Amino acid sequence: MPVEAAQEESVLLRSLLEVGMSLASAADRREVLDVVLREARRLSRAEAGSLYVVQDGRLRFMAVQNDRLDVSAIQGALLGHEVAISSASLAGFVCVTRKALNIADAYHLPVGTPFRVSRSFDAATGYRTKSVLALPLTCPDGEPVGILELINHVASDGRVGSFGQDTGEGLTMLVSMAAVTVHNYLLQEQLRKAHLETVMRLSVAGEFRDDDTGEHVRRISRSSTLLARELGLDSAQVELIEWASPMHDIGKIGVPDSILLKPGPLTEAERRIMETHTMIGADILGEPQNDLIATARDVALSHHEKWNGGGYPHRLAGESIPLSGRIVGLADVIDALISKRCYKAAFPVERVLAIVASGRGEHFDPAVVEAFFGIRDEILEPYTQTPPPEEHLALESA
Amino acid sequence: MPVEAAQEESVLLRSLLEVGMSLASAADRREVLDVVLREARRLSRAEAGSLYVVQDGRLRFMAVQNDRLDVSAIQGALLGHEVAISSASLAGFVCVTRKALNIADAYHLPVGTPFRVSRSFDAATGYRTKSVLALPLTCPDGEPVGILELINHVASDGRVGSFGQDTGEGLTMLVSMAAVTVHNYLLQEQLRKAHLETVMRLSVAGEFRDDDTGEHVRRISRSSTLLARELGLDSAQVELIEWASPMHDIGKIGVPDSILLKPGPLTEAERRIMETHTMIGADILGEPQNDLIATARDVALSHHEKWNGGGYPHRLAGESIPLSGRIVGLADVIDALISKRCYKAAFPVERVLAIVASGRGEHFDPAVVEAFFGIRDEILEPYTQTPPPEEHLALESA
Numbered sequence: 001m002p003v004e005a006a007q008e009e010s011v012l013l014r015s016l017l018e019v020g021m022s023l024a025s026a027a028d029r030r031e032v033l034d035v036v037l038r039e040a041r042r043l044s045r046a047e048a049g050s051l052y053v054v055q056d057g058r059l060r061f062m063a064v065q066n067d068r069l070d071v072s073a074i075q076g077a078l079l080g081h082e083v084a085i086s087s088a089s090l091a092g093f094v095c096v097t098r099k100a101l102n103i104a105d106a107y108h109l110p111v112g113t114p115f116r117v118s119r120s121f122d123a124a125t126g127y128r129t130k131s132v133l134a135l136p137l138t139c140p141d142g143e144p145v146g147i148l149e150l151i152n153h154v155a156s157d158g159r160v161g162s163f164g165q166d167t168g169e170g171l172t173m174l175v176s177m178a179a180v181t182v183h184n185y186l187l188q189e190q191l192r193k194a195h196l197e198t199v200m201r202l203s204v205a206g207e208f209r210d211d212d213t214g215e216h217v218r219r220i221s222r223s224s225t226l227l228a229r230e231l232g233l234d235s236a237q238v239e240l241i242e243w244a245s246p247m248h249d250i251g252k253i254g255v256p257d258s259i260l261l262k263p264g265p266l267t268e269a270e271r272r273i274m275e276t277h278t279m280i281g282a283d284i285l286g287e288p289q290n291d292l293i294a295t296a297r298d299v300a301l302s303h304h305e306k307w308n309g310g311g312y313p314h315r316l317a318g319e320s321i322p323l324s325g326r327i328v329g330l331a332d333v334i335d336a337l338i339s340k341r342c343y344k345a346a347f348p349v350e351r352v353l354a355i356v357a358s359g360r361g362e363h364f365d366p367a368v369v370e371a372f373f374g375i376r377d378e379i380l381e382p383y384t385q386t387p388p389p390e391e392h393l394a395l396e397s398a
Numbered sequence: 399m400p401v402e403a404a405q406e407e408s409v410l411l412r413s414l415l416e417v418g419m420s421l422a423s424a425a426d427r428r429e430v431l432d433v434v435l436r437e438a439r440r441l442s443r444a445e446a447g448s449l450y451v452v453q454d455g456r457l458r459f460m461a462v463q464n465d466r467l468d469v470s471a472i473q474g475a476l477l478g479h480e481v482a483i484s485s486a487s488l489a490g491f492v493c494v495t496r497k498a499l500n501i502a503d504a505y506h507l508p509v510g511t512p513f514r515v516s517r518s519f520d521a522a523t524g525y526r527t528k529s530v531l532a533l534p535l536t537c538p539d540g541e542p543v544g545i546l547e548l549i550n551h552v553a554s555d556g557r558v559g560s561f562g563q564d565t566g567e568g569l570t571m572l573v574s575m576a577a578v579t580v581h582n583y584l585l586q587e588q589l590r591k592a593h594l595e596t597v598m599r600l601s602v603a604g605e606f607r608d609d610d611t612g613e614h615v616r617r618i619s620r621s622s623t624l625l626a627r628e629l630g631l632d633s634a635q636v637e638l639i640e641w642a643s644p645m646h647d648i649g650k651i652g653v654p655d656s657i658l659l660k661p662g663p664l665t666e667a668e669r670r671i672m673e674t675h676t677m678i679g680a681d682i683l684g685e686p687q688n689d690l691i692a693t694a695r696d697v698a699l700s701h702h703e704k705w706n707g708g709g710y711p712h713r714l715a716g717e718s719i720p721l722s723g724r725i726v727g728l729a730d731v732i733d734a735l736i737s738k739r740c741y742k743a744a745f746p747v748e749r750v751l752a753i754v755a756s757g758r759g760e761h762f763d764p765a766v767v768e769a770f771f772g773i774r775d776e777i778l779e780p781y782t783q784t785p786p787p788e789e790h791l792a793l794e795s796a
Contacts, residue, residue, distance in 0.1 A: 013411035017571065020418035021578055173415065180419055188586075194688040195593040198641070201691065202600035205651045205682050214684070243596070253603045257655045284603050286612070290592040293599065 015043075016173055023181050030062070030235075032185055036178040037063045037148065043170045044133060044163060046150035052083065052091050053146040053182055055189075059083040059091050062146075069125055078121075087114040091147045094134045098144055103132040104162045133163040135171075137179035146182045148175065196243060203246035205253070216335060217246040223331035223379050224324075230371040231327070244296040245328045248303045251281025275312045278304055298322040303329045306363045318365075326365040330356070330372060333363070338383045349380060413441075414571055421579050428633075430583055431461045434576040435546065439463060441569045442531060442561060444548035450481065450489050451544040451580055453587075457481040457489050460544075467523055476519075485512040489545045492532045496542055501530040502560045531561040533569075535577035544580045546573065594641060601644035603651065614733060615644040621729035621777050622722075628769040629725070642693040643726045646701045649679025673710045676702055696720040701727045704761045716763075724763040728754070728770060731761070736781045747778060 019039045023032050037051045048066040052059040061081040064071050071078075087093045093115045094101050103109065106117040106129045122129055131153050137146040153163045200221070204214040224245040228238045252260060255277050259270045266274060281300030288294035302316065302325030309317030311329075321329075337355060340346040347355075353376070360369040372379060417437045421430050435449045446464040450457040459479040462469050469476075485491045491513045492499050501507065504515040504527045520527055529551050535544040551561045598619070602612040622643040626636045650658060653675050657668045664672060679698030686692035700714065700723030707715030709727075719727075735753060738744040745753075751774070758767040770777060 013415060017411060017414055017418070017575075020415065021575060177415075177419065190688070194690045195597075197687055198597055198645075198690055198694065199593075199600065201683055202597065202603070202645065202648065205600070205603055205648055208651045208678070208682055247596075247600065250600065250603055253606050253651060280606070284606055285599055289595055290588075292592045292596055296596065 015039075016170065016177070019174060020177060023177070030185075032181050033063045034065070036174075036181055037065055040135075040148050040171065040174055040178065041065060041150060043168070043174055044150045045154050046133070046152060046163075047154050047160065048127070048129075048151040050091075050149045050151070051146060052095075052149075053186060054085070054095065054144055055186065057085065059085055059089075059095060059147060066127065066151075069127055074124070088116075090115050090117055090132070090134055091149060094136050094147050095144050098136045098138055098142070100136065101132070101134040102163050102165065103134075105130050106132050130160055131162045135175050137175060137182050139179055139183050143183075145179055145186060148178065199243060200246050203250055205250075207249055207252060216339075217249075219335050219382055220248065220328065220331050221245045222382065223334065224328050226375055226379055227327045227331060227368060227371050228324075230375050231323075231367065233323075240291055240295040241299075241324055241327060243292055244299045244324060245331065247281070247285065247296045248299045248328050248332065249277065249281065250284055251277035251279065251300055253284070254280035275304070278302070278313050295324050299324050299328045301325070303332055305329065307365050308362045310363075321365075323365075326368050330364050330368050333359075334372075334379070338380070349384070414568065414575070417572060418575060421575070428460070428583075430579050432463070434572075434579055435461045435463055438533075438546050438569065438572055438576065439548060441566070441572055442548045443552050444531070444550060444561075445552050445558065446525070446527075446549040448489075448547045448549070449544060450493075450547075451584060452483070452493065452542055453584065455483065457483055457487075457493060457545060464525065464549075467525055472522070486514075488513050488515055488530070488532055489547060492534050492545050493542050496534045496536055496540070498534065499530070499532040500561055500563065501532075503528050504530050528558055529560045533573050535573060535580050537577055537581050541581075543577055543584060546576065597641060598644050601648055603648075605647055605650060614737075615647075617733050617780055618646065618726060618729050619643045620780065621732065622726050624773055624777055625725045625729060625766060625769050626722075628773050629721075629765065631721075638689055638693040639697075639722055639725060641690055642697045642722060643729065645679070645683065645694045646697045646726050646730065647675065647679065648682055649675035649677065649698055651682070652678035673702070676700070676711045693722050697722045697726045699723070701730055703727065705763050706760045708761075719763075721763075724766050728762050728766050731757075732770075732777070736778070747782070 019035065022035045022039075033051050033053070037049050040046070041049045047068060049064075050061060051063040053062050054060075059082065061078055061083070064075060064078055083089050083091055085092050085095050087096055090101070090103075090106075103117075107119075109115075109117065117129065117132070119129075121127065129151055131151070133150040133153070135148040135150070136144055137148060138144050150163065152160045155161050200217055201214065203217045207214075207216065221242055225238060225242040228241040233241070255274055259266065259273050262270065278301050282297050285293055285297040285300060288297055299322075301313070302321050305311035305314065305316045305321040305325060306329075307318060307321070307326070309315050311321075334352060334356065337347045337352045338349070356364065356369060356372060360366050417433070420433050420437075431449050431451070435447050438444070439447045445466055447462075448459060449461040451460050452458075457480065459476055459481070462473060462476055481487050481489055483490050483493050485494055488499070488501075488504075501515075505517075507513075507515065515527065515530070517527075519525065527549055529549070531548040531551070533546040533548070534542050535546060536542050548561065550558045553559050598615055599612065601615045605612075605614065619640055623636060623640040626639040631639070653672055657664065657671050660668065676699050680695050683691055683695040683698060686695055697720070699711070700719050703709035703712065703714045703719040703723060704727075705716060705719070705724070707713050709719075732750060732754065735745045735750045736747070751771075754762065754767060754770060758764050
């Protein structure tokens with residue numbers, strides 16, 4: 001090997017090592033996917049690119065980058081989008097065949113190509129997708145875990161042209177590293193899902209006696225997570241709220257059957273006992289040893305406080321109510337209003353919106369109400385799709 | 399750079415890349431720590447070595463390797479052992495100073511050295527620890543996350559001598575990678591602990607009404623985990639039992655106050671309702687979507703079955719009872735016998751051992767009983783240290 005080639009290789013390997021370091025040190029689980037895509041684009045000189053991972057038998061769109069466009073605004077709409085693993089799409093085709101695909105012009109595919117390249121991104125942004133290098137990410141055992149799509153090769157003169165036929169050793173090695181990384185990411189996600197699912201199911205236990213199907217805690221977790229994200233909390237805080245919110249009513253376990261299951265309206269004394277479920281929940285969750293328990297405790301204790309100080313158990317007002325409690329409090333009221341219960345029909349959406357709007361600054365934090373109105377269609381989606389199951393929860397929060 | 403040097407570097411970098419790959423693909427979380435130590439020993443030509451990680455302000459011994467000895471037998475006793483972060487030990491000193499330490503002979507330390515090198519390992523095994531290269535693993539932000547101890551440098555002629563003063567670029571780079579890897583491992587462990595702690599606390603909810611302090615579920619989880627390990631289950635299965643066992647009584651939530659809290663003995667009809675807690679638990683955990691929920695469901699449903707078919711709810715016998723249920727069943731009975739309850743004193747250890755022995759092949763799986771007697775001191779440790787808290791659980795399993 002001549003000196004120059006050896007030195008060049010050494011530079012390449014060093015840069016791959018750096019990739020390994022940034023992969024290992026990515027703070028956020030999803031960040032590794034962005035690092036993989038960024039480094040693959042750098043090595044292949046691609047102006048843009050996407051990354052899909054295989055999840056539940058489908059290809060899930062997980063990263064998008066484009067040096068010419070600011071994709072941050074449209075990212076939210078794109079990420080999480082799923083494609084079937086079939087020859088009908090470019091990514092699906094590469095996943096099925098497990099072979100790299102080098103396309104000179106995505107708008108002029110060879111006759112007989114089984115897939116079409118969607119032009120919706122280009123139509124929405126004015127971008128012109130030309131050359132594409134699509135690489136399958138396969139584990140050593142041959143299992144496909146994702147697809148890298150590298151878009152528009154930029155030559156040294158700055159012009160967009162085709163990707164070379166030889167993708168280069170650096171890219172090949174990066175693809176191996178990327179496959180292992182994505183595989184690892186998927187294993188971690190699987191474990192995280194199993195843990196969260198367990199917390200969800202155990203949280204339902206608190207409502208077991210009043211006949212909940214468990215959908216209530218899932219809907220509350222979903223709405224609270226969306227509200228937290230819309231309020232601009234960082235991903236770690238959003239995740240804490242996703243996990244903590246299902247446990248909000250765990251303290252109902254401590255409310256006696258005679259009160260929790262009473263068919264008629266509660267007496268004043270009974271209502272007071274019913275309200276202790278907030279403090280019992282905090283007791284069950286106990287001394288916070290970590291952020292998750294601390295947040296779950298905050299939520300259990302404060303999700304019935306009101307912005308104007310008229311809630312319970314501590315009549316806290318304004319920002320002295322933890323933000324997590326203000327978020328879950330609104331999600332809980334909306335769920336109670338919009339669900340059919342044994343003693344009331346489901347309220348029509350318009351009435352729910354009116355109640356939330358009129359509670360702004362009284363029952364609810366104005367900022368949380370605004371976040372809700374910013375994404376109300378997304379939040380209300382599970383309620384409008386299929387009629388929610390009948391529930392027997394007291395509407396004490398409305 | 400001359401050709402040979404460049405090529406040598408390229409070989410080194412390639413081997414580091416391979417390290418990166420094996421780190422990323424380590425199936426078991428702890429396996430990465432073994433990979434780090436093995437590769438560091440290879441690059442430094444060390445015959446033996448250890449790895450400590452910083453956890454809860456102490457140095458925890460997490461990996462030990464020795465080419466000359468079979469350490470598998472003593473590994474169990476060594477791993478998990480903790481050392482204070484202070485100048486009194488070699489690892490502690492390196493962690494405090496954050497500087498590499500190169501020792502020619504551990505038995506002849508320079509005058510004024512603040513620490514002593516423990517000779518207990520050598521005394522027990524006949525090994526002679528001579529040269530030591532101790533390297534701090536520090537994150538880019540300077541935070542120490544662990545210590546690598548490389549022991550007995552082997553020269554190309556096979557003789558043990560000192561480590562070179564220049565540790566080499568390869569080892570330096572590996573140490574950076576190792577630090578990031580260990581940091582990552584610690585973050586994942588932290589998350590896993592927070593999740594498990596949450597499951598523990600929610601599981602206590604099932605016993606909230608009968609006044610349990612939560613120590614019961616922790617003790618059951620501990621004993622079940624030890625039994626599973628002693629029975630030779632692999633680490634993934636042991637972990638499933640660690641997580642699933644705290645949820646064994648979650649179905650008690652569905653038992654009415656009038657029965658669960660009844661002071662006197664239960665009637666036959668009440669006992670039958672009490673026994674439904676197994677099926678209610680399985681119901682609450684629901685359709686298994688993953689191994690964890692499947693195991694938790696098995697445990698909730700079958701922890702009151704008996705080996706001879708005389709248990710409930712399904713009068714299963716022998717190996718048709720899931721192994722997880724047989725393990726938790728024994729752990730649960732032992733805990734009930736040895737704990738003080740409102741209606742009974744704590745049984746003396748001898749009586750508990752006699753009951754377990756006489757239940758061998760009747761109430762209990764003989765293999766699980768044997769595993770228990772193999773590690774009975776370790777299992778009974780939490781019961782003999784401090785008197786267990788008073789509990790009000792029905793002793794229906796004894």
